[in-house]
Amino acid sequence: MDKIKEKLEKLRVESESNHSRAERAEAEVKELKAEVAKKETDIQNLNNKIKLLQMDLERTEKRVEEVKVKKAEGDKEDSQIEVLTRKVQMLEHQLEEKEKSWREATDKARSLEVHSEHHERKAKQIDTEKVDLEKKYEELTAKYNAVKAELEATLKSLEDL
Numbered sequence: 001m002d003k004i005k006e007k008l009e010k011l012r013v014e015s016e017s018n019h020s021r022a023e024r025a026e027a028e029v030k031e032l033k034a035e036v037a038k039k040e041t042d043i044q045n046l047n048n049k050i051k052l053l054q055m056d057l058e059r060t061e062k063r064v065e066e067v068k069v070k071k072a073e074g075d076k077e078d079s080q081i082e083v084l085t086r087k088v089q090m091l092e093h094q095l096e097e098k099e100k101s102w103r104e105a106t107d108k109a110r111s112l113e114v115h116s117e118h119h120e121r122k123a124k125q126i127d128t129e130k131v132d133l134e135k136k137y138e139e140l141t142a143k144y145n146a147v148k149a150e151l152e153a154t155l156k157s158l159e160d161l
Contacts (some may be wrong), residue, residue, distance in 0.1 A: 001151075004144050011140065014132045022126040025119055032116040039109040046102040053098060057091045064088060 068083045 001147075004147070008137070008140055008144065011133060011137050015130065015137060018126060018130045018133060022123060025123040025126055028118060029119045029123055032112055032119060036109055036112045036116060039105055039112060042106050043102060043109060045119055046098060046105060049100060050095065050098050053091060053095045057088065060084060060088050060091060064101070067146060 064081065064084045067084055
């Protein structure tokens, strides 16, 4: 009888342990999903910034071309050309940095997605284990109650003798 109680207690503790592991895994999955969503938002923001920078670069390049034409016509806009050229160089540098940042964010998002999927699979596995343990616990409880009833009946019949 004590062995059955010990086994039941052991199963209950194991069930609680598995349940807490499942809850932790689910919490971690939620955190990873939130992080992936944040990274996707960051990627979208970076994409938008890249588009804006590309548009700005195109406008600046057009301005540079216009300035070059004016210079060829004899205008004295050398300083403006230099400013625009520096701006183009600066924008090209910013574009390169943003593209690098975007690639890094994309790689990290992919990595987080793989990590998240791994933890989702773990959580499902733990949930399956939990259900199996709960079934075992119910079966053992039923067996315990049957043995207990049989023991009480036996004791009562012994008392009646």
